[in-house]
Amino acid sequence: MKKLKLEDTCLTIEQAKELKELGVDFSNATMAFIDFYDENKHEYELVRNMSIGAYDIIPTLTNTEMLEMLPTETCFCKTDKGVEVWSRWLEYDGSEQCEPLLRDALFEMIKWLKTSELPMS
Numbered sequence: 001m002k003k004l005k006l007e008d009t010c011l012t013i014e015q016a017k018e019l020k021e022l023g024v025d026f027s028n029a030t031m032a033f034i035d036f037y038d039e040n041k042h043e044y045e046l047v048r049n050m051s052i053g054a055y056d057i058i059p060t061l062t063n064t065e066m067l068e069m070l071p072t073e074t075c076f077c078k079t080d081k082g083v084e085v086w087s088r089w090l091e092y093d094g095s096e097q098c099e100p101l102l103r104d105a106l107f108e109m110i111k112w113l114k115t116s117e118l119p120m121s
Contacts, residue, residue: 010046010060013058020059028065029060044058
């Protein structure tokens with residue numbers, strides 16, 4: 001059985017940047033990618049979020065933080081696919097293929113809520 005790595009329980013750098021652009025709040029994020037760069041290369045490492053002025057920091061969200069952002073009520077939204085349903089307990093209408101990692105499914109849910117302009121907790 002494959003074991004999850006810490007990186008599998010947080011948004012990727014690309015996912016974090018995309019949600020940040022959509023206006024998702026990262027101010028209370030507990031984890032971040034930090035670039036401990038030297039002159040020749042940039043290499044990001046996932047660490048507990050901290051303020052380090054000299055490094056490039058990209059806050060990320062954990063699965064738990066993303067679950068806490070989901071609405072507590074069921075949401076209905078009309079789309080070009082018909083009516084889509086989302087609830088706090090991940091009861092989705094099945095129109096999208098299930099992602100292999102919870103992180104990826106949560107990313108898609110939060111992105112969908114923001115782009116559909118639905119309320120988040």
